[in-house]
Amino acid sequence: MGLEDVCAGEIKSLLNPARCFELGRGRVFFRGPIEAIYELNIRARTLHKLFLLIHRGRFEDLEDIYVATRRLDFTEFVEADQSFAVRAERVGRHDFTSMDIAAQVGQGIIDSYRSSMGVRLKVNLDEPDVEFYAFVRDDEFLLGLNTTGPSLHKRGYRVFKHPA
Structure with a gap:
């Protein structure tokens, strides 16, 4: 277990x-x-952390990741005046890095949002309003929305759950 x-x-x-x-x-x-x-x-x-899964699929190269991201609708996750960032993790043998994944996903989000809303989203890698998480394992690509913010293990200590 x-x-x-x-x-x-x-x-x-x-x-x-x-x-x-x-x-x-x-x-x-x-x-x-x-x-x-x-x-x-x-x-x-x-x-x-708790992520809302937005996309799950297979890919062959970075272009496939960009295309899959570009086809998604991000208008329900990000407002036009909000900033965003993409965090990426990669497991397996690839000819690209997690930074390359983050860049492709970020560009896909920007292009998708611009085509839907006519607005280019702002990127803020330090303190984004909205954080997306891209995970690549072998040939699988997952894209999620961070609903937690900082990790839940960093919450303050709670002795018990008060009924109020």
Whole structure:
């Protein structure tokens, strides 16, 4: 039993009944209503970050990642006056870096938003209003929206849950 199993158990107990669990390396996937994001961000003790999965697919090269991102609609995630950043992680053998992934995804978001809204989004790598997370493992590409902000393990210590 790994930490993923512990996290999945906590999600099941908080969101009873649990929906469509899939355990990945360092990740737990589930389906639920949007309210589940709020509930888990407030009450979960074992999770570090909670991402809303926007896209999941296969790719062959960086161009495929850009095209997949460009086809998505980001207007429901970012307002025209907000800034954004893309954080990327890569696992496996590739001829590109995580910085290359972040750049391609970021350009895809900018181009998608510009074609939908006629506005070029601002990028702020230090303190973005909205943070996207791109994860590449072998030939799989995941794109998510960070709903947590800083990691949940950095929350203040809570002795008990007060009923108020």
